[in-house]
Every structure is written in structure tokens, then in C-alpha cells.
Amino acid sequence: MSPLSPADEPVGTDKPVGVRARFEAKFPRGLIIRLIAYLFVGHLFAFFVYLLFVLGGQNQ
Template sequence: MPQVSAEATQPAQDAGAPAPDGGGAAPVTVRARIESKFPRGLVIRLIAYLFVGHLFAFFVYLLFVLGAENQ
């Protein structure tokens, strides 16, 4: 029969709720949650890749438009 630890039987505490001992933890804001989930470097690379990707797509579109005019 598997053994259950005492920690597993206690209910999980909500991450945004203050500690029961009155620790006075400030509520987690939306910005803090987003910044903790997505590293800053990842956001910068994502924006850069989106910009470069759209720039490349515009260049390819421009090639097709200019190529169609020459026929």
C-alpha cells in the first residue's frame, strides 16, 4: 500500500492568497505574473522575429508584384 506524506494531505494554498500567519504578502499583479512567465529575452526575440518575418514577407510580396508587372 503506498504511503502518503503529511504534505500531500494538506490542501494546496493559493499562490495569490496571503499567508495564514499574517505575512502581509501583496497580491500578485497581472504584469508581475506575465513577467515571471515570459523571460525578457524571449519577448524581445519574439518581437524581433515577428518584425523580420513581416519584412521578409513584404519583400517576397514585392518581388511577385514587380514580376507580374514585367509580363
């Protein structure tokens, strides 16, 4: 038996090389989840501080 050439290999046997696979290879899933959570909480805190200044400015 002769070895298979690259053209004779079955399609779909290698790992997916899509955008998500390349993205997951660079950034772990946990890092992405923490980043989104920190951004959300950071914006929520900034809104709260902004709200305190707006409400405090109206009371003077």
C-alpha cells in the same frame, strides 16, 4: 511578543502580484524581445517577397 497574524502584517511588504509580474514569471524578458523582433523581421521578409512577385508580374 506575539507573532503577527496575516491581518496585522504591513501592506506592501510582499512581492507585486500584478499582471506584469505574473507575465514576467512565465516568459523571460529576452524571449519577448526576440519574439517581437522575429515577428517584425518575418513580416518584413514576407512583404519583400510579396513585393518581388507583384513587381515581377507587372513586367510580363
